[in-house]
Structures are given as structure tokens and as C-alpha cells.
Amino acid sequence: MPELPEVETVARQLEPELEGHRIEELEVLDARWSRPVPPAALGDAVRGATIEGLGRRGKYLMLALDGDRTLVMHLRMTGNLVLVEGDDILDPAAGRLLYQGERTTEARHLRARCVLDDGRELWFTDPRRFGEAFLIDNADLPARFAKLGVEPFSPEFTPEALGGMAAGRTAPLKSFLLDQSRIAGVGNIYADEALYRARLHPLSPAGSMKPEHRLALRDAVVDVLQMGIDAGGSSIDDYRDGRGEKGTMQEKFLVHTREGQPCPSCEGEIVRIVVGGRSTYFCPSCQVKLRRRPRRRAK
Ligand SMILES: [Zn+2]
Secondary structure (H helix, E strand, O other): OOOHHHHHHHHHHHHHHHOOOEEEEEEEOOHHHHOOOOHHHHHHHHOOOEEEEEEEEOOEEEEEEOOOEEEEEEOOOOOEEEEEOHHHOEEHHHOEEEOOOOOEEEHHHEEEEEEEOOOOEEEEEOOOOOOEEEEEEHHHHHHHOOOOOEOOOOOOOOHHHHHHHHOOOOOEHHHHHHOOOOEOOOOHHHHHHHHHHOOEOOOOEHHHOOHHHHHHHHHHHHHHHHHHHHOOOOOOOOOOOOOOOOOOHHHHOOOOOOOOOEOOOOOOEOEEEEEOOEEEEEOOOOOEOOOOOOOOOOO
């Protein structure tokens, strides 16, 4: 599932390709992608718009359009946003859509295609169909994202801020990290990797962190997300970058998906448990389970 590094990778790759180009047509092939707005209405609204940029907020892709509007897209579980051109595009004889070298997508997984003024196409593919998009006036963005948490690379994401979010909370650290209303962009992969690097047990109550734990966790979250961006994201299942290529972060995982393999630090066995319905990988020897602390009254 795409998380902050995957979405950031797509945005950074595609922004210079898209900037300044005009949208000739947006064809929404799956009404679920744009609901509740009908596909034709969304297509009409963006036809002729000039693309001013492509950014990210949390796990959202933000396609900035002229007229102070943004087409916001979320890849959810299996979505990909890929730029395709020329010979990459189509193999109708095979009943499949082919593009960008090795990457092949079945036609039925194409949810929306955006045709640019130079003939290139931006494709949103999504086998599981949880991905979505909506058009919004920029003036309405703050309200729309009011419940989205702090950006991990912003100066506001300090150990103290992390402590403030966690204070008094009994939810396991793993679930705490996945909560998008606190820290935006962290998902299952990077939460496991961050907790391992911070040497914190995923079932520790979030409010049990002492100052040294908050510092370690803040640093670990920032470090693993940066590693993920540097590696072009993680491709353990469907994720491909904006050019249809796989990322390589999965080769650098220390615990995630490594059940039964040796811990890189102590050589003990990595264990998989389920926390909040999500597979969670950790080293029981290296990662300390913190005890719940009584809540201190604020000064
Ligand atoms: Zn270990």
C-alpha cells in the first residue's frame, strides 16, 4: 500500500513532466473513482485546465490546476499514477494495456485516464478500486484537511509534539503511528521499520514513552521515510512509481515482511503479530515493551 515515500516519489517524478501542460480530456472509466461526482461532470470540470504542479499532503496526491483548484487523488491500497506515452500504451490484440517496459496492466484495472495536450496520458490504475479523486477549490483545502495530522518532514514534528499527541493514550504504538489524524503519511511498512529502529515494541501503549523514546521514535520515523524516498518507495505488491518502475526500499527492510528471518541486530527470530488488523513485524528481543505510565497533570 502506498505510503508517504511512494506518493512523494510519484509527485517528484511527475511534477516536472506535467507542469504547464493542459488537460485535453479526463476520462473516468470507473464511477467509484470520482463518486459522488459523476464521471462526466468531473471530466467537464477539468477539461482545458492547465496543470500548475503536483504535490503531496499525507498520502494524498495534489494536482494543482489553474483557477485555484486542485484535483486531489488517493491511491489507497493498490492505486498507481503513471505517465504513459507512445508505444508504451496499447496492445489491443492481447486484450491488455502495455506500458513502460516490464509493467503490464490489464485494461480492466484502468480507472481514469487524463490525456495531455502533447498526447501523453496520465493513468490511474487500481485493481482493488479503493483509490479515489475529487476536485476542490484551494480555498476549501484547509477545511477539508483539518483532521489530517502533522507532516513528518515539517519543523512541527518534534519529539515534544509527538509526546503531546501520545500523552495519556493507551493505544499500541503501532496503531498510534498509523493514525493519519496525528502523523500524516505513515503506514504499515514504515511504522514497523520505525519502531524497530527506535527499539520500541509495537504493543507499547503510546502514552508510555519517556522523552528518550519520543526522540528515538521521531528520528526513526523521519529516517525511514527519507530512506523510502531515496529508494523510490517500496514495491512489495502493486506499487509502481510514476514511470511504472518498482521501488527498492523492500530490499532494505529490517523487519517488515521478514517473519522467521534473523534480526539484523541480535539474530533472534523476527515475529509477526496482528495489531489493529494489520500485520506487524518486530524483534521481541530488541524492541522493548514499555509499561503504561500514569498520566501527569499538565502544568
Ligand atoms: Zn533483535
